[in-house]
Amino acid sequence: MTAVSIIMPVYDVEKYVGKAIESVLMQTYEDFELIIVNDGTRDCSMAIVDSFAKADKRIKIINQENKGLSAARNAGLKKAKGDYTCFIDSDDEVNNQMLSIVMNKLSEEQPDVLMFGMLIEKVIANEKVVETVKLNSSMEDYITKSQNNFVLDDTIIELIGYSTNKMYKTKTLREHNILFNEDIRLLEDINFNELVFKVIDKFMIIDDCLYHYKRRNRNSLVNTFQQNYFDLQMAGIQSRRKIFEGWGIDDHIIERLVGKLHMKVIKGSCSNLFINLNDLSFREKCSVINLILRSPLTIERVKQFPTATLEERVLTIIIRKKQCLILGVISMIYSLNTKHRKRSKDKRINYEQSEKNFISKTLVRENYYERKS
Numbered sequence: 001m002t003a004v005s006i007i008m009p010v011y012d013v014e015k016y017v018g019k020a021i022e023s024v025l026m027q028t029y030e031d032f033e034l035i036i037v038n039d040g041t042r043d044c045s046m047a048i049v050d051s052f053a054k055a056d057k058r059i060k061i062i063n064q065e066n067k068g069l070s071a072a073r074n075a076g077l078k079k080a081k082g083d084y085t086c087f088i089d090s091d092d093e094v095n096n097q098m099l100s101i102v103m104n105k106l107s108e109e110q111p112d113v114l115m116f117g118m119l120i121e122k123v124i125a126n127e128k129v130v131e132t133v134k135l136n137s138s139m140e141d142y143i144t145k146s147q148n149n150f151v152l153d154d155t156i157i158e159l160i161g162y163s164t165n166k167m168y169k170t171k172t173l174r175e176h177n178i179l180f181n182e183d184i185r186l187l188e189d190i191n192f193n194e195l196v197f198k199v200i201d202k203f204m205i206i207d208d209c210l211y212h213y214k215r216r217n218r219n220s221l222v223n224t225f226q227q228n229y230f231d232l233q234m235a236g237i238q239s240r241r242k243i244f245e246g247w248g249i250d251d252h253i254i255e256r257l258v259g260k261l262h263m264k265v266i267k268g269s270c271s272n273l274f275i276n277l278n279d280l281s282f283r284e285k286c287s288v289i290n291l292i293l294r295s296p297l298t299i300e301r302v303k304q305f306p307t308a309t310l311e312e313r314v315l316t317i318i319i320r321k322k323q324c325l326i327l328g329v330i331s332m333i334y335s336l337n338t339k340h341r342k343r344s345k346d347k348r349i350n351y352e353q354s355e356k357n358f359i360s361k362t363l364v365r366e367n368y369y370e371r372k373s
Contacts, residue, residue, distance in 0.1 A: 004032040005082030008090050009072030011039040016091040021052050029099035034059045035076040040066030070180035070188045084167045098210040102167050112200035114167040117209035123216050142205040163189040165211050187236040194239035225276040230292050233265040259304025274335035290324035
């Protein structure tokens with residue numbers, strides 16, 4: 001039996017899929033299968049995949065009509081033969097030591113789920129990484145059969161939401177018939193993890209950052225307008241809440257965490273309305289904010305909002321007084337400043353890159369003429 005099944009859905013990623021596959025094939029640990037699911041891609045991605053598959057028999061290909069990320073992952077799960085299963089997005093990359101590191105830990109402890117750290121990398125048009133955020137837990141080599149002594153922090157809360165930073169015992173997934181919900185197009189990972197953590201006995205965390213999550217300025221569900229953004233995020237909070245409750249976390253701590261997450265969702269909902277492109281007028285955007293502020297969950301959870309900073313205190317007052325117009329104006333100004341800063345930063349980066357290219361070409365020419373003379 002294969003040790004690890006790596007599932008990689010592919011859809012319109014011809015610019016990135018080659019590097020994603022290479023990062024897998026360069027693993028120092030070699031006992032794995034790479035299941036690539038062609039989710040009805042419309043570009044030349046599969047021509048690139050086929051060229052790799054001809055050279056490496058560990059690559060298995062599944063072809064299907066476009067059904068979305070969750071359906072593609074499920075197709076891979078049903079074919080997985082590995083003792084453990086992990087997921088890699090076809091526009092991301094992994095550390096070439098990933099499997100060696102995790103398999104060493106898995107062979108010792110054999111947890112149902114192993115979670116590792118991530119590097120969140122902001123990438124510009126030429127694939128240059130311009131910013132890296134390290135996201136890993138300080139709970140190095142944490143392992144337990146019961147999470148009632150689990151200590152939560154902001155990093156753990158964020159890491160829990162991903163599926164690409166985890167190794168799942170395939171037997172556990174199969175025994176409990178755990179699959180991704182194909183009706184969910186956003187935050188499908190946290191919904192999946194809710195189902196997983198509900199049934200597992202043994203959970204392990206290591207602090208190694210082994211997954212390179214690439215954050216690009218490209219059309220995706222992450223950075224496009226979502227009509228039901230608030231409701232989807234509320235479902236995500238509910239999934240986290242159920243995970244925390246299953247771990248035996250104190251109710252008071254859970255309420256504080258949920259309140260903090262709700263605060264972030266309100267900010268995110270305003271960003272979704274004013275930063276992401278949509279056809280709503282200012283009045284319509286304020287109407288959406290009004291519904292959010294008058295939501296029974298918002299009214300209840302505002303009492304639990306942490307207010308450590310002046311910004312948080314001001315936001316709390318606005319929410320309690322249901323001042324949708326004020327929040328709309330603030331969000332509009334913030335979005336304009338954000339877009340301006342982004343354009344300025346992109347221009348600066350492009351200028352610096354052009355300057356480097358010019359200097360490089362100049363040096364090449366000078367070296368050429370020196371040799372000629």
